[in-house]
Amino acid sequence: MVGYSEIGIFGSLLLASAFFPQAYRLFKTKSAKDISLYYPLILFTGSLCLTIYGYGINDLIVFMLNLYATICNLSLVLLKIYYDRFGGVASGQGKEMGLSE
Amino acid sequence: MVGYSEIGIFGSLLLASAFFPQAYRLFKTKSAKDISLYYPLILFTGSLCLTIYGYGINDLIVFMLNLYATICNLSLVLLKIYYDRFGGVASGQGKEMGLSE
Numbered sequence: 001m002v003g004y005s006e007i008g009i010f011g012s013l014l015l016a017s018a019f020f021p022q023a024y025r026l027f028k029t030k031s032a033k034d035i036s037l038y039y040p041l042i043l044f045t046g047s048l049c050l051t052i053y054g055y056g057i058n059d060l061i062v063f064m065l066n067l068y069a070t071i072c073n074l075s076l077v078l079l080k081i082y083y084d085r086f087g088g089v090a091s092g093q094g095k096e097m098g099l100s101e
Numbered sequence: 102m103v104g105y106s107e108i109g110i111f112g113s114l115l116l117a118s119a120f121f122p123q124a125y126r127l128f129k130t131k132s133a134k135d136i137s138l139y140y141p142l143i144l145f146t147g148s149l150c151l152t153i154y155g156y157g158i159n160d161l162i163v164f165m166l167n168l169y170a171t172i173c174n175l176s177l178v179l180l181k182i183y184y185d186r187f188g189g190v191a192s193g194q195g196k197e198m199g200l201s202e
Contacts, residue, residue: 003157004153004154004156004157004158005154005157005158007150007153007154007157008150008151008154008157008158010150011146011147011148011149011150011151011153011154011167012147012151013147014143014144014146014147014150015143015144015147015148015151017143018139018140018141018143018144018147019140021137021139021140021143022136022137022139022140024137025135025136025137025140026135029134029135031134031135032135033130033132033134033135034126034127034130034132034133034134034135034136035123035126035135035136036122036123036125036126038119038122038123039119039120039122039123039126040119042115042116042118042119042122043115043116043119045112045115046112046113046114046115046116046119047112047116048112049108049109049111049112049115050109050112050113050116052105052108052112053105053106053108053109053112055105056104056105056106056108056109057105057106057109066112
């Protein structure tokens with residue numbers, strides 16, 4: 001029978017993989033207008049804190065999972081800034097877009 | 102001196118609060134086109150698994166935090182579906198939009 005720890009690991013892997021469809025969509029649409037900059041920014045800060053926490057309590061899984069989430073969320077922040085600023089240029093619309101929070 | 106557990110709790114509270122700016126933005130723009138449906142959907146499934154895991158290991162914090170995250174992510178899924186389907190109508194554009202993944 002599938003135990004609770006397998007369910008926990010599966011859940012963590014799902015959380016870790018959620019980043020990819022969103023990143024793929026950003027690449028495809030070259031637009032991040034509907035994403036609030038604060039969403040990945042707060043997620044980034046939160047997972048950074050939990051990475052430090054994992055380091056502090058010497059829990060490799062908590063540390064590694066949150067370090068990974070921190071990198072994914074930082075990437076979403078950068079993609080959001082990039083496509084807000086250059087999204088139009090990247091998809092050939094050729095107009096400079098201001099940063100929309 | 103701020104300890105690792107305070108940093109951990111602060112990080113968890115940040116993760117828990119990240120939902121609000123994104124939900125607010127959806128209400129404001131009435132558009133969720135740039136958000137991949139799979140992003141909140143996978144986050145929802147992952148946090149649901151971790152809620153079950155928290156229940157299984159009798160850890161109230163893990164259980165409560167992930168139950169909360171599950172509800173937030175489910176709300177994002179529903180908001181995404183709603184604004185993809187009725188976003189135009191909601192903002193008076195009056196055209197039926199198909200569900201964009």
